[in-house]
Every structure is written in C-alpha cells, then in structure tokens.
Amino acid sequence: MQVFRYSGPEFNPYDSDREPEVDEGFWVAPTITGPVTATLSLPGSKSLTNRELVLSALATGPSILRLPLHSRDTALMIDALKSLGTSITEVEGDEPFGPDLEIVPASFSGGTSIDCGLAGTVMRFLPPLAALATGPVTFDGDEAARHRPMKTTIDSLKALGVDVSDDGRGLLPFSLYGTGEVAGGEVAIDASASSQFVSGLLLSAPRFTNGLTLRHTGEKLPSLPHIEMTIDALAARGVAVESPEPGVWTVPADDIAGRDVTIEPDLSNAAPFLIAAIVVGGTVSIKHWPATTTQVGADLIELLPLWGAKITRDGDTLTVDGGDGLVGGGSLPGVDVDLSRGGELAPALVALSALASGPSTITGIGHLRGHETDRLAALVAEINGLGGAVTELDDGLHLEPSPLHAGQWKTYGDHRMAHAAAIIGLAVPNVELDDVRVVSKTLPQFVELWDALLGRTVTVSPADTSLLGFL
Ligand SMILES: O=C(O)C1=C[C@@H](OP(=O)(O)O)[C@@H](O)[C@H](O)C1
Numbered sequence: 001m002q003v004f005r006y007s008g009p010e011f012n013p014y015d016s017d018r019e020p021e022v023d024e025g026f027w028v029a030p031t032i033t034g035p036v037t038a039t040l041s042l043p044g045s046k047s048l049t050n051r052e053l054v055l056s057a058l059a060t061g062p063s064i065l066r067l068p069l070h071s072r073d074t075a076l077m078i079d080a081l082k083s084l085g086t087s088i089t090e091v092e093g094d095e096p097f098g099p100d101l102e103i104v105p106a107s108f109s110g111g112t113s114i115d116c117g118l119a120g121t122v123m124r125f126l127p128p129l130a131a132l133a134t135g136p137v138t139f140d141g142d143e144a145a146r147h148r149p150m151k152t153t154i155d156s157l158k159a160l161g162v163d164v165s166d167d168g169r170g171l172l173p174f175s176l177y178g179t180g181e182v183a184g185g186e187v188a189i190d191a192s193a194s195s196q197f198v199s200g201l202l203l204s205a206p207r208f209t210n211g212l213t214l215r216h217t218g219e220k221l222p223s224l225p226h227i228e229m230t231i232d233a234l235a236a237r238g239v240a241v242e243s244p245e246p247g248v249w250t251v252p253a254d255d256i257a258g259r260d261v262t263i264e265p266d267l268s269n270a271a272p273f274l275i276a277a278i279v280v281g282g283t284v285s286i287k288h289w290p291a292t293t294t295q296v297g298a299d300l301i302e303l304l305p306l307w308g309a310k311i312t313r314d315g316d317t318l319t320v321d322g323g324d325g326l327v328g329g330g331s332l333p334g335v336d337v338d339l340s341r342g343g344e345l346a347p348a349l350v351a352l353s354a355l356a357s358g359p360s361t362i363t364g365i366g367h368l369r370g371h372e373t374d375r376l377a378a379l380v381a382e383i384n385g386l387g388g389a390v391t392e393l394d395d396g397l398h399l400e401p402s403p404l405h406a407g408q409w410k411t412y413g414d415h416r417m418a419h420a421a422a423i424i425g426l427a428v429p430n431v432e433l434d435d436v437r438v439v440s441k442t443l444p445q446f447v448e449l450w451d452a453l454l455g456r457t458v459t460v461s462p463a464d465t466s467l468l469g470f471l
Pocket residue numbers: 046047048120121193194195196199222223226343344367
C-alpha cells in the first residue's frame with residue numbers, strides 16, 4: 001500500500017492507492033486552526049448524470065457520457081436501466097473520477113424489480129419510463145425511501161391510464177404494468193413536495209404517443225433550476241419543451257436524439273468545500289466551473305458573499321476567498337435567505353449559519369421534510385445537540401447565535417447531513433459522525449477530498465470506494 005501525502009495544489013483520488021480514514025463509518029470531523037489554500041476538481045453532477053442516463057435510454061441512438069458521476073445514486077440508476085433492457089458499458093475516457101459510459105438504447109422489458117435506494121431521481125424519473133416497458137415493474141428502496149413522497153408520481157401515472165398497483169398511501173413500494181406505450185395528453189399534478197415529479201414526467205413525455213401537457217396546480221414549486229435542467233437536457237437532444245405560462249409545460253411527441261455529452265462537476269457538492277474557506281479562512285478553488293449552467297450550485301456565487309466571501313473567476317476556476325475566516329478571528333453575520341430554488345444547498349448553509357454571531361432565518365425549504373430524511377428535524381436535533389439554538393418554522397429554520405461544543409452527530413443516511421457536520425467540525429473540535437459512509441450517495445470521495453482540502457495526510461487504497469459502500 002502506498003501512502004498518499006497531499007502536497008500539491010490539486011487532489012485526484014484516482015491517482016493513488018488509498019485507504020479512507022473511516023472505521024465502520026465513524027468519523028471525527030477534522031478541526032482546523034489556520035487558513036487553507038486548495039484547488040480541487042470535483043466529480044460529475046448527480047442530477048446531470050442521472051438525467052443523461054435516462055434520456056440516453058429513451059433515445060433513438062447510442063450516447064456517450066463523459067466524466068459521469070460514479071456514486072450510489074448513479075449506480076442505482078444504471079442497474080435499473082440495465083434491468084429494463086438498456087445496454088450500459090464502461091469505456092475508457094480521459095477522466096479523473098472513473099470511466100465514461102456508453103449507452104445503447106433498446107425497447108424496455110418488464111418483469112423486473114427496481115431498487116431506488118434513497119435516490120429521488122431514480123424513484124421519480126423511472127416510473128414514467130417503466131410505463132413504456134412491456135410487463136410488470138416493481139419499485140422499492142431503502143427503509144428511509146419508503147417515507148419519501150411518491151403520491152404525485154403514482155397519481156399522475158394513473159391519470160395517464162397506466163395500470164399502477166399500490167396500497168393508496170402514496171409511498172414506495174408499488175408496481176406498474178406496462179403495455180409498451182403511454183397515450184399521454186393532459187395531466188394536472190401537485191409538485192409542491194418535489195420538482196422531481198415534474199422532471200420525471202417531462203423526461204419520458206416525448207415517448208408518449210400524444211406527448212404531454214403538464215400543469216402544476218400546487219401553491220409553490222421548489223427547485224425551479226432543476227426543472228430548467230430537465231428542459232435544457234431535452235433541448236440538447238432535439239426536444240422543444242415549451243412553458244406557455246408558469247407551472248405549465250408542453251412536450252411534443254418526438255424523437256430523443258443520442259448524444260455525446262460531458263457532465264459538469266457537481267456544483268451543489270462544491271458547497272461544503274467553498275464554505276470551508278469562509279470558516280477557516282484562505283482560499284478554495286474549484287476547477288472546471290462551467291461558464292453557464294442550469295445547476296443550482298451556481299447560486300453559491302450570489303449566496304456566499306452574504307457571509308462575507310469574495311468570489312473570483314480565472315478561466316474555468318472559481319475561487320472563494322474567506323479572508324481570515326471565522327477561526328482566524330473573523331465573525332460571520334446572520335442572514336435571511338430564501339432557498340426555495342436550491343433546497344439541496346440548505347444543509348451546508350444552515351451549518352454555516354450555526355457558526356454565525358447573528359440570528360439567521362432560512363426559508364423556502366419546507367419540502368426538505370421529504371428529502372433523504374426530514375432534514376429540518378435532523379438539523380434542529382443535531383445542531384441543538386451541540387449546543388445550538390435552532391427552531392423549526394413552517395417553511396424553514398430560525399437560528400439564534402449560540403456557542404457550539406463537541407458531541408455526536410447522526411447522519412440519518414443523508415449525505416448532506418455529513419457535509420453539514422464536516423463544516424461545523426472545522427471550527428468545533430470533536431464533532432463525531434455516526435456514519436460518514438452516507439457520502440457515497442453522491443460523492444464517495446468526500447472524506448479524501450476533505451482531508452486533501454485541509455492539507456492533511458491521507459492513506460488510501462484502491463478499494464476505498466467499496467469501503468465507502470456504494471458498489
Ligand atoms: O431533479 C433533481 O435532480 C433534483 C431536484 C431537487 O429535488 P426537490 O425538488 O425534491 O428538492 C433536488 O433537491 C435534488 O437533490 C435533485
């Protein structure tokens with residue numbers, strides 16, 4: 001086994017033999033007393049990888065995904081599409097984070113069970129696609145997945161004439177019986193619990209015989225950039241989705257083209273690394289930051305200055321300068337911010353707010369109760385367990401300044417709860433996570449990248465990704 005010592009400005013976990021510093025998932029988040037200077041490359045976007053996998057399976061010809069994410073959520077998507085008949089093979093590529101993927105579509109066959117794990121993109125994107133298969137398809141997932149809202153997916157398929165068998169609670173597990181075609185037409189849904197209900201239908205709608213006119217009837221609609229991402233991904237494959245008014249989308253019946261597509265780095269997973277510069281001071285740079293993107297992580301460029309960060313771009317490298325940082329003697333302001341566009345950024349930004357010296361109110365995130373765990377309850381319980389003063393609002397969280405101390409932190413199977421603990425642990429010694437392996441959902445290399453960011457020595461072995469539990 002080689003020992004990898006972080007000495008350069010950039011860290012590539014596929015460069016060396018590695019062994020993660022995790023033992024059955026227990027992890028003490030490292031505390032840092034000085035500023036950092038780090039440049040990182042991050043693996044591909046979960047949301048883009050799983051959309052492109054779905055669209056490649058629905059396409060009329062082969063596709064290549066370059067720099068795709070390899071994580072538990074994408075492995076679940078690949079397994080599910082393969083079990084429905086799609087050919088997906090790993091091919092060599094010029095990639096730092098795993099092989100490229102070649103996808104050859106085929107007609108979908110049923111008679112299979114799909115394990116959604118805890119992946120919202122699998123449980124909401126695949127049922128409309130599976131309705132195009134011939135035969136029964138069953139959907140289930142982790143115990144925690146059985147608490148995530150699925151009623152809108154189930155009801156919308158029934159409204160489209162798909163034969164769905166469920167127990168009426170609007171949850172996993174359920175089965176559907178595909179006939180090989182879906183007529184399509186007009187459907188009204190309430191997508192206030194998740195934008196993924198909209199994206200899931202839009203992605204498969206070009207394959208419906210009559211296309212789809214989809215109307216959202218609920219009061220609010222979270223995560224609008226993720227719907228834009230779906231529309232953008234369809235447009236790149238020749239399908240013109242129109243939105244004649246807010247909350248209404250029309251999708252023509254059309255061919256979805258095969259595509260050679262390079263996946264952008266995951267900008268939401270950049271959040272904890274960029275926030276680290278604000279907490280410990282110094283600079284954190286992320287390479288290959290896209291010039292334009294539909295990823296909501298790009299909102300960090302407007303959000304992080306609220307906490308005093310300076311952001312610059314040099315070519316495709318984005319840098320956050322945290323100055324002296326909180327641990328260098330600075331203080332963090334409280335903020336009032338609406339995160340309805342980007343709920344997946346909330347756990348990291350709530351963690352940052354828990355270190356602030358003024359009160360903060362973070363709203364627009366009521367739907368996070370239906371994420372990997374009830375994130376509002378989880379953040380209240382874990383931050384308050386460290387001495388914090390967080391209260392739950394109807395639509396968010398309020399934080400009063402309060403000194404934090406060492407303690408245990410439960411991750412609830414939620415990768416972003418682990419990211420949140422890592423942020424707090426930068427400034428608060430001995431924050432002990434019960435299971436950091438949850439990071440495998442979207443960023444299996446999180447611990448190594450975090451150590452590299454902080455300039456710590458890491459020993460790593462090639463088998464580390466399986467130790468982190470996603471393969
Ligand atoms: O479509 C997607 O890829 C996603 C949409 C969002 O879901 P919600 O609208 O349920 O928050 C986001 O939080 C999730 O991480 C990924």
